[in-house]
Amino acid sequence: MADNRAMAKEKTLYTCSECGGTSPKWLGKCPQCGAWNTLEETVAESGTRHRFQALAKSAPVTSLAEIEAVDVARMPTGIDELDRVLGGGLVPGGVVLIGGDPGIGKSTLLLQALDALSQQMKALYVTGEESGAQVALRSRRLGLDGSKVLVQAEIQLEKILATIEAERPAVAVIDSIQTVYSEQLTSAPGSVAQVRECSAQLTRTAKATGCSMVLVGHVTKEGSLAGPRVLEHIVDTVLYFEGDTHSAFRLVRAFKNRFGAVNEIGVFAMTERGLKGVANPSAIFLSTHGEPVPGSCVLVTLEGTRPMLVEVQALVDSSPIPSPRRLSVGLEQNRLAMLLAVMHRHAGIACFDQDVFVNAVGGVRISEPAADLAVMLAIQSSLRGKPLPRGFLTFGEVGLAGEVRPAPRGQERLKEAAKLGFSVAVVPKANLPKKPIEGLEIHPVERVEQAIDLVRTLGG
Numbered sequence: 001m002a003d004n005r006a007m008a009k010e011k012t013l014y015t016c017s018e019c020g021g022t023s024p025k026w027l028g029k030c031p032q033c034g035a036w037n038t039l040e041e042t043v044a045e046s047g048t049r050h051r052f053q054a055l056a057k058s059a060p061v062t063s064l065a066e067i068e069a070v071d072v073a074r075m076p077t078g079i080d081e082l083d084r085v086l087g088g089g090l091v092p093g094g095v096v097l098i099g100g101d102p103g104i105g106k107s108t109l110l111l112q113a114l115d116a117l118s119q120q121m122k123a124l125y126v127t128g129e130e131s132g133a134q135v136a137l138r139s140r141r142l143g144l145d146g147s148k149v150l151v152q153a154e155i156q157l158e159k160i161l162a163t164i165e166a167e168r169p170a171v172a173v174i175d176s177i178q179t180v181y182s183e184q185l186t187s188a189p190g191s192v193a194q195v196r197e198c199s200a201q202l203t204r205t206a207k208a209t210g211c212s213m214v215l216v217g218h219v220t221k222e223g224s225l226a227g228p229r230v231l232e233h234i235v236d237t238v239l240y241f242e243g244d245t246h247s248a249f250r251l252v253r254a255f256k257n258r259f260g261a262v263n264e265i266g267v268f269a270m271t272e273r274g275l276k277g278v279a280n281p282s283a284i285f286l287s288t289h290g291e292p293v294p295g296s297c298v299l300v301t302l303e304g305t306r307p308m309l310v311e312v313q314a315l316v317d318s319s320p321i322p323s324p325r326r327l328s329v330g331l332e333q334n335r336l337a338m339l340l341a342v343m344h345r346h347a348g349i350a351c352f353d354q355d356v357f358v359n360a361v362g363g364v365r366i367s368e369p370a371a372d373l374a375v376m377l378a379i380q381s382s383l384r385g386k387p388l389p390r391g392f393l394t395f396g397e398v399g400l401a402g403e404v405r406p407a408p409r410g411q412e413r414l415k416e417a418a419k420l421g422f423s424v425a426v427v428p429k430a431n432l433p434k435k436p437i438e439g440l441e442i443h444p445v446e447r448v449e450q451a452i453d454l455v456r457t458l459g460g
Helices: 002-007 080-086 106-118 132-141 157-167 192-209 230-234 333-347 369-384 410-419 448-458
Strands: 012-016 039-043 095-099 123-127 150-153 171-175 212-217 237-242 249-257 265-271 274-277 296-303 306-318 326-329 354-360 392-394 424-428 441-445
Touching: 039 192, 080 237, 080 249, 080 265, 080 274, 095 106, 095 192, 095 230, 106 123, 106 132, 106 171, 106 212, 106 274, 123 132, 123 157, 132 150, 150 157, 157 192, 192 212, 192 230, 296 369, 296 410, 306 369, 306 410, 326 333, 333 354, 333 369, 333 448, 354 369, 369 392, 369 424, 369 448, 392 448, 410 424, 424 448, 441 448
Parallel strands: 095 212, 095 237, 123 150, 123 171, 171 212, 296 392, 326 354, 392 424, 424 441
Antiparallel strands: 012 039, 237 249, 249 265, 265 274, 296 306, 306 354
């Protein structure tokens, strides 16, 4: 009888996320505060022992100055673009969460990285969505013959933790966290309670054993990570896989990184042999026009620590309807409306009877305000029907008063442009380098109207 009691599952309670009240069974309405659909399944705490364990042994209180700080050791994955996003490689005991649309290449990239790591250390791949034979078939297709990666097809958390304890891998991939369930909870895999509990247990195991853990997460139809928001708070690094499944190119972007820079990106090309890093991503986002065309302007944007050249295209056409359309792809639509108002007020360029379409070439999303000047110059070029000069580029933020504000790390942007053969640049005055850059003619501007007049003088 004692054994049966020990093996019995722990009791579950349903806790209200609004008031914290509990109920022995699920109800649509909280009996304490009256809120609807707020009861979530949790494990009832035992009076004899606590199921949670500390991430580290307790230490005496000490000041920051007395704590010895050392650089975090890295484990390079063998894929340069992935290492760039991670900040140099995986960290022992670190937990990485990677999400993306189905079929975009998450499992492919991680299998390639694990194969490279398995040549030097023990690597474990836990699959909950495929069988071991399917994973082996994919590895053959990727050309990973003779791979030393250990594979386990399992979705029960307790068995996965037992495998990690027995094998002691240096790196473990859980594909995916939505398929894993704990027998301590009765809810289905993928539920809020299961995802939260399983990710917390795996994180504790990673911190206690020094195993670097990578969790694959599903995304919702809006593109955000599925499951509770606490999942992103628990882990050390959050990566998103971006890109159109119909395109050969993929972007991996870091949205959170406790061991590196955020908003860092890695660019990959999907090939028959898996994902390959792209050394010069600017080539993807620049169109190859034989001659300069109206409405096209090259922008030097900053993605993390990497300057990248992107072509911004604008099309301005007379509108047949009373309310002209304002459409932007890859840029914020509200900012486009603001820039059109600034152009009208300070430069006398009116588009109130014109449809305006703006696009960032290559499917890239530009979030920084340094794209403002490039958007405005592309719009005026399309409106006048005259192309900008050959080899032209620009960057800079535009304020509501018509001023052109500087962009961060302007000198690195200009050096990247000169390296790729661009010859004419219009930049904010504060970004004018102290020393001239060979092969690049730089024109500083302080106001929007000054930039537009300068472009007309240059022949655009």
